[in-house]
Amino acid sequence: MINIILVDDHHIVRQGIRTLLEIESDITVVGETDQQEELLFLLNERQTVDAIVMDINMPDTDGITLTKHIKNLYPGIHIIVLSMMDHEKYVSQAFEAGATAYLIKNVSRDELLFAIRFAAQGEPYICAEISFKLLRQAMKVVPSSASANATDLQINNREMEVLALTADGFTNQEIAERLFTSKRTVEGYRQSLIEKTGVRNTAALIKYAYQNGILK
Numbered sequence: 001m002i003n004i005i006l007v008d009d010h011h012i013v014r015q016g017i018r019t020l021l022e023i024e025s026d027i028t029v030v031g032e033t034d035q036q037e038e039l040l041f042l043l044n045e046r047q048t049v050d051a052i053v054m055d056i057n058m059p060d061t062d063g064i065t066l067t068k069h070i071k072n073l074y075p076g077i078h079i080i081v082l083s084m085m086d087h088e089k090y091v092s093q094a095f096e097a098g099a100t101a102y103l104i105k106n107v108s109r110d111e112l113l114f115a116i117r118f119a120a121q122g123e124p125y126i127c128a129e130i131s132f133k134l135l136r137q138a139m140k141v142v143p144s145s146a147s148a149n150a151t152d153l154q155i156n157n158r159e160m161e162v163l164a165l166t167a168d169g170f171t172n173q174e175i176a177e178r179l180f181t182s183k184r185t186v187e188g189y190r191q192s193l194i195e196k197t198g199v200r201n202t203a204a205l206i207k208y209a210y211q212n213g214i215l216k
Contacts, residue, residue, distance in 0.1 A: 006032040007054040071098030101125040162189040
């Protein structure tokens with residue numbers, strides 16, 4: 001069972017998330033608040049809290065500062081930031097403060113549930129929309145010769161993400177779970193990449209991507 005506390009300065013947001021989570025058999029909302037002191041009281045009163053779903057904006061503090069404070073007091077609790085802020089600065093600050101996951105508030109129900117379960121195991125997670133945004137920004141700073149190479153090959157954003165996750169050692173099934181798609185679809189992207197690059201297998205694909213600057 002994953003025990004969750006919700007922290008958001010809007011009651012209607014907390015209520016909506018609680019309603020969504022309460023139908024899940026493996027997730028329990030054990031408290032909610034919009035105040036730092038009340039959150040600390042809840043943490044002190046509850047014997048087991050696995051994760052906190054928390055906004056950055058709060059009336060008496062900010063989620064980044066509070067994340068750092070909570071991680072100092074309760075290092076075993078995982079902080080899942082759920083915010084409207086999608087700028088990389090906030091994402092970076094949240095993870096530096098000790099957050100385990102970062103989501104924006106327009107994530108789907110399925111992605112929110114996946115992120116909670118994933119983060120509760122201590123696994124870092126960034127929602128797909130921010131991942132795509134960071135990937136696009138990273139692609140812009142690739143040297144021009146490499147950019148031309150990737151462009152000539154007509155590698156799209158989805159294929160790039162599959163390529164990056166493959167290079168990080170994820171299996172087709174794990175990539176499918178992260179991208180909320182099927183294993184067969186991921187296999188299709190990987191095969192397309194192999195055909196576009198003219199290599200023989202996945203190992204050669206990764207080697208090609210690094211040698212040609214498609215991955216850094």
